[in-house]
Amino acid sequence: MAIVDKTGEAGRSKALEVERTGIEVIADADRKGRPRQLFWPWFGANVSVFGLSYGAFGLGFGVSFWQAAVAGALGIVLSFLLCGFIALAGKRGSAPTMVLSRAAFGVRGNRVPSLLSWVLTVGWETALTILATLGTATIFDRLGWTSGTATKVIALVVVAALIIAGGVMGFDLIMRMQTVVTVITGVLTVVYIVVVADKIDWHTVSALPSGSTQNVVGCFTLFLTGFGIGWVNAAADYSRYLPRRSSSGGVVGWTTFGGALAPVVLAVFGLLLAGSSTSLSAGIGTDPIGALATQLDTWALVPFLIVVILGLVGGAVLDIYSSGLALLTAGLRVPRPAAALVDGVIMIGGSIYVVFFSDNFVGPFQGFLILLGVPVASWCGVMLADVARRRRDYAEDALFDPRGRYGDVKVAPLLCMAVGTFLGWGLVVSSYKESWLTWQGYLLGPFGLGGRTGAWAYANLGVLLALVLSFVVMFVVQGRAVRRQEVA
Numbered sequence: 001m002a003i004v005d006k007t008g009e010a011g012r013s014k015a016l017e018v019e020r021t022g023i024e025v026i027a028d029a030d031r032k033g034r035p036r037q038l039f040w041p042w043f044g045a046n047v048s049v050f051g052l053s054y055g056a057f058g059l060g061f062g063v064s065f066w067q068a069a070v071a072g073a074l075g076i077v078l079s080f081l082l083c084g085f086i087a088l089a090g091k092r093g094s095a096p097t098m099v100l101s102r103a104a105f106g107v108r109g110n111r112v113p114s115l116l117s118w119v120l121t122v123g124w125e126t127a128l129t130i131l132a133t134l135g136t137a138t139i140f141d142r143l144g145w146t147s148g149t150a151t152k153v154i155a156l157v158v159v160a161a162l163i164i165a166g167g168v169m170g171f172d173l174i175m176r177m178q179t180v181v182t183v184i185t186g187v188l189t190v191v192y193i194v195v196v197a198d199k200i201d202w203h204t205v206s207a208l209p210s211g212s213t214q215n216v217v218g219c220f221t222l223f224l225t226g227f228g229i230g231w232v233n234a235a236a237d238y239s240r241y242l243p244r245r246s247s248s249g250g251v252v253g254w255t256t257f258g259g260a261l262a263p264v265v266l267a268v269f270g271l272l273l274a275g276s277s278t279s280l281s282a283g284i285g286t287d288p289i290g291a292l293a294t295q296l297d298t299w300a301l302v303p304f305l306i307v308v309i310l311g312l313v314g315g316a317v318l319d320i321y322s323s324g325l326a327l328l329t330a331g332l333r334v335p336r337p338a339a340a341l342v343d344g345v346i347m348i349g350g351s352i353y354v355v356f357f358s359d360n361f362v363g364p365f366q367g368f369l370i371l372l373g374v375p376v377a378s379w380c381g382v383m384l385a386d387v388a389r390r391r392r393d394y395a396e397d398a399l400f401d402p403r404g405r406y407g408d409v410k411v412a413p414l415l416c417m418a419v420g421t422f423l424g425w426g427l428v429v430s431s432y433k434e435s436w437l438t439w440q441g442y443l444l445g446p447f448g449l450g451g452r453t454g455a456w457a458y459a460n461l462g463v464l465l466a467l468v469l470s471f472v473v474m475f476v477v478q479g480r481a482v483r484r485q486e487v488a
Contacts, residue, residue: 019170022336023328025396026094031243035250038087041238042080042258044178045318046227047185048311049192049304050131051263053288054226055270056281057366061219061458063211065275071220072267079228080259082380083235084252089387090236091244091251093394097236097322098329101379103394103485104386104478107402109409113379113417114330117233120372121323122343124230125163126350127365128316131289132159133355135308138290139301152355160348162313167320167340174317175238181314186262188307193269196295205275214459221460222366225373227263229463232380234322244393320344367430367437370460374428377463378420381470382413388475389482405485412477420470424462 058068089100098117102110136155140146146154166174211219239251273295274281283291289308296304324339332339354364398404426443429452441452449456 017169017172019172019336022339023096023099023325025399026240028094028244031094031241033242035239035242035246035254038239038242038251038254039258040182041175041178041318042083042255043262044182044185045231045315046259047182047189047262047266048128048315049189049266049292049307050128050288050312051266052270052273052292053284054223054263054267055272055274056284056288057222057226058219058267058271059208059274059281061211061215061222062209063215063219064208065205065271067210067216068219068271069268071216072223072271073264075220075223076227076263076267077256077260079224080231080256081228081252082384083228083231083259084255085384085387086232086235086380087239087251087255088236088248089383089394090239091242091246091248092390092392093236093399094240094244094396095236095394095399096240096325096329097232097234098326099399100236100394101383102329102399103390103406104382104410104474105413106407106410107400107404109407109411109414111330112414113233114326116372116375116379118323118326118330118343120230120233120376121319121326122346122350123368123372125316125319125323125343126347126354127368128312128319129156129159129163129347129351130354132309132312132316133351134287135289135293135312136305138287139293139305139308142293143298143301149356156348156351156355159309159313160344160351162309163316163320163347164341164344166313166317167324167344168337170321170336170340174321177317178314181310185307185311185314188303189262189266189311192296192300192304192307195297195300196273199276199295200272201276202272205272208275212455214455217459217461217464221463222369223267225369225377225460225463228259229373229376229380230369231259232383233326233376234318237322237325316347320347370428370430370440370463371425371437373460373463374424374466375417375421377467378417378424378470381420381467381472382417382474385471385474385478386482389479390486392486395485413474416470416473416477420466423469424466427456427462427465428460429457 054072058072086097090097093100098114101113105113133152133156137151140151166177235255242251274284280291280295283294293301293304320340320343323343324336327339327343328336395405398406402408423443425440429441430437441457444454444457445451
């Protein structure tokens with residue numbers, strides 16, 4: 001079930017209409033559903049078998065199975081709990097996440113985090129498209145149907161068409177798609193787990209040596225940024241359709257549960273698989289989805305292909321919808337479907353580059369996560385502080401008026417985000433050694449953490465620092481400002 005019209009011809013016809021609603025407030029008459037219905041989009045967007053690949057990513061920090069399992073589960077659940085708290089803003093304000101962020105940054109000051117949000121979501125939808133394309137080509141090759149460049153071209157066209165269609169059509173179709181994706185991918189993912197369970201060698205997995213505290217922190221940060229932190233900027237985009245009387249606990253709980261359930265299960269099972277086979281773990285670095293297919297007999301490849309495409313497309317559709325909203329919030333004056341189409345074109349361009357001209361996926365992907373993870377974590381801290389301080393619904397008209405109670409450009413949160421980002425980037429080092437990322441980690445030496453080659457280099461403390469520092473500072477600084485806004 002989804003947060004749309006009741007079943008029947010009217011509901012089905014509405015799902016096939018292009019949504020015209022952009023970043024404007026959702027009228028109370030159009031708000032419907034219950035918090036538990038948030039489970040479907042969040043579960044459907046995160047049930048992708050890509051979650052299994054995080055087993056290899058996590059063990060890459062040199063930690064044991066149990067260390068990675070605990071760090072991974074905590075990172076995933078905590079990251080989606082942050083999404084749950086931000087989703088409260090959607091219920092209170094009936095507008096997209098990045099429009100509600102104007103209450104913290106000012107109407108035009110919020111263009112900075114809106115552009116950041118747009119880059120993040122476009123990056124994620126591109127990464128998921130790349131994964132679906134590479135995985136499909138590998139599976140087709142194993143089946144003997146076709147191989148080479150032609151297969152990748154066909155796979156990219158099909159995957160991109162599904163994603164762009166969902167983004168352009170909008171909310172109602174997306175919610176119906178996510179219900180279908182949830183059921184099919186959930187069932188077939190369980191089948192995959194059962195089929196490859198005999199590949200697990202517990203003796204080998206349990207013999208993995210333990211890593212240092214720094215390694216565990218780095219593993220935790222990877223899961224934190226790779227899952228919920230990648231969704232925080234879109235967390236209220238779907239709860240905004242719920243009635244205002246909806247349970248706040250339900251909004252937080254169902255968002256967290258729906259988002260974290262599949263990734264926790266998949267990540268732990270992925271740790272078991274990757275820990276059992278060094279060749280599989282290495283293969284995931286080049287083709288995360290295709291490498292997982294090598295564990296299957298031929299008869300199981302077609303069902304696995306369905307899981308791959310639906311799971312990755314399910315996540316990418318939510319990203320392209322939210323990226324279009326972020327682009328509108330940043331100031332682009334076009335209809336929402338046109339904004340989604342613009343993002344789709346950029347997504348295709350990025351996918352073409354990686355699929356046809358790059359020989360590695362994991363390096364650029366982890367570099368992308370860390371580079372954007374720091375400023376997004378800082379924005380998240382500011383936004384969480386603003387949500388925590390508020391006791392009333394947002395003044396919706398003021399979200400679109402630079403002269404209203406939320407102001408035009410707020411210096412304090414922008415400065416806080418800039419400082420958090422500066423400090424955060426100084427405490428992270430990407431494993432991707434391209435020249436455009438070697439400038440990171442410039443504070444590891446001055447802060448006595450061993451420099452870019454020290455033990456703390458890959459712990460990525462900067463993400464945690466940016467999140468916590470921004471929340472604490474803005475929670476203290478913004479208290480009076482929020483009270484004045486709500487009295488007004």
